[in-house]
Amino acid sequence: MAKAYRKENFDTLMAKVDKVDHMVKEYLEDAGYEKWSRVHSTVNRGRMMTSNIAECINGCLVEAPGRRYIVCLERKESTCGRFQLDEIPCAHAIAVLKDKNVTDMHPYCSDYYKPDTLAKTYEVPMVPMPDKEDWSAPSNVVDETVWPPRYKRLAGRPRKRRKKCR
Template identity: 30%
Template sequence: MTTNIAESFNALARHARKLPVVMLIEFLRSTLQKWFYCRRNMADTCTHPLTPWAEEKLANHIHKSANMIVKPITVDRYEVYSSGRPVAIVNLATKECSCKKFQLSQIACAHVATIARFQNLSNCYPWVNKYYSTEYWKAVYQEAVEPLGDPSEWVQTEDICIVNPPQMQQRRSGRPS
């Protein structure tokens, strides 16, 4: 969330930026083709219900929850304690926790993991957003990025409009008025 997408794109295409536009676009297309192929294969080999990233995040939250204690308020609301003092209030019906991590990441936070252990559940998957599932991961990379083929075989339309670059006037030296 803190990485500037423009910087990432520029780092990817720093050598290709010097190429003509058609070659730059072909470079980007082939890069996407490679990424889709690799990620499709990774998703196909995944045996867990969640993506590896989400599984690791959830495992960290479960590890952090080891010393926490739960006190139920209602069927859906719980108070979670750590070191004898209240840490968070969790509402499972609305999928909210007072730590706000549950709402932001939509992955069960450590407090929700503590409640799952309190309820003798084997996993926290019901409180993880479906977009972190392997099923969705596979669906994202299901389509292939196809090559464009030879330009001589492209279909030409009748109403092609040629756009020339703008004519630039010479700037005067010094500070503008």
């Protein structure tokens, strides 16, 4: 459910959750879908999907089992949703690229997946934390006593830790 690329798939899975336990569905709604659901993520809002084939100059229709997907290589989008969210060609985009005899797929991948970006991530030196004795913490923080959370023992016999094999 959290990894669904299409809203229709997400809604189908949420309906199944609702049938099992309505309170779980309410809890997930209250938490906010945008915090944990891929399809509701606020990342990449600027690249909204469109089904207008006229806008996709080099778009193609790709048929998967029982479905058709529109792929726009220019905008790096697919109606399956995976191409724009993962920022790496989905199976449908790869099929279009192969159909167009494109062998270099690097331009269609995000820079985040390229080795240069990974190397730049570690360019800045990481300074380890000093010893605990060298920490400077405010006195109100040092004087604060942190207690463990209150534990309520559940009713009934405790479950055995080991599950027996059949």
